[in-house]
Amino acid sequence: MSNIRVNGLRGVELAVHDLKETADFYSNAWGLTAVSGDNGVLYMRAAGKEHHVLAIHERPRAGFLAANFAAADRASVDGLHAKAKAMGCEIVSAPMDLPAIAGGGYGFSVKTPEGQMLNISSDVATHGDGDFRDHSRPQKLSHVVFNVADLDSQERFFTEVLGFRLTDSTARMNFIRCSSYHHSVALARAQGPSLNHMAYEVSNFDGLMRGAGRMKKHGYKIGWGVGRHGPGNNLFSYFIEPNGFVTEYTAEVDTIDEATHVVGTPDYWGKMMNGPDRYGLADPSPELREAMTGKFIDERNKRCEEIIAQKLAS
Ligand SMILES: [Fe+2]
Structure with missing residues (x-):
């Protein structure tokens, strides 16, 4: 396979009406852990190394916002962006450095033909301290x-x-x-x-x-x-x-x-x-x-x- 491709799923971004209620659910019942947050957004991690697997955004309308995928490096991100653009896909944002609060890295956003947003990034910060002792917590x-x-x-x-x-x-x-x-x-x-x-x-x-x-x-x-x-x-x-x-x-x-x-x-x-x-x-x-x-x-x-x-x- 060419290197100009997505090579992993990072997480999902959801809009919710009540950030606190949703955060309580995903912490206490589902088994994730809050890692960072700001201005009505909370990033939650699993036990694995990924910076966050879920981002919840408090919004007036609930719904799916985006799925976050990984690419190998900045050149792959640039290559995927160029390919998406050349093939006439709807680009939401061109490749850029991403906010440190969400783990940083470099990425762009594109919509599927039916309008689902995908964020594709490389070089996002990872955790080195995964705790896999509790098997019931998502990895x-x-x-x-x-x-x-x-x-x-x-x-x-x-x-x-x-x-x-x-x-x-x-x-x-x-x-x-x-x-x-x-x-x-x-x-x-x-x-x-x-x-x-x-x-x-x-x-x-x-x-x-x-x-x-x-x-x-x-x-x-x-x-x-x-x-x-x-x-x-x-x-x-x-x-x-x-x-x-x-x-x-x-x-x-x-x-x-x-x-x-x-x-x-x-x-x-x-x-x-x-x-x-x-x-x-x-x-x-x-x-x-x-x-x-x-x-x-x-x-x-x-x-x-x-x-x-x-x-x-x-
Ligand atoms: Fe399934």
């Missing part, structure tokens, strides 16, 4: 899944502009990789652009179960799982967090041998699996299915806008 952001209206054009953007490769394809979604990790992104056939879910990797089955137990203690039921997916062979448990986003603990994600990997087709996976859980036990709850469409975020935004309009009118 890294594993993957993000986008709902997309036109899967083919979205996939072409990720593969032709950013250097991703297709790992597996099912009737419902395509799993694409930017490293040996089975998938850092999946694209789900849906109505239009939204965040289907984000997944955080814990170190093993024990960590996944302990994380789910901690969530239960904080009042959050498992919305789907515990189970094991087909493509990626990863363990999963899904939850709806306080803003309505879907968040997943995952473990044991497959790694890919570039020399021998054969892309799994919808036909192959249709014959291999009766559903998305290898064990045949776990079905998503109706609420979780709805949350994966972004419905709860939209409803909450609408309620907030109505309350604000009523206040302004009175």
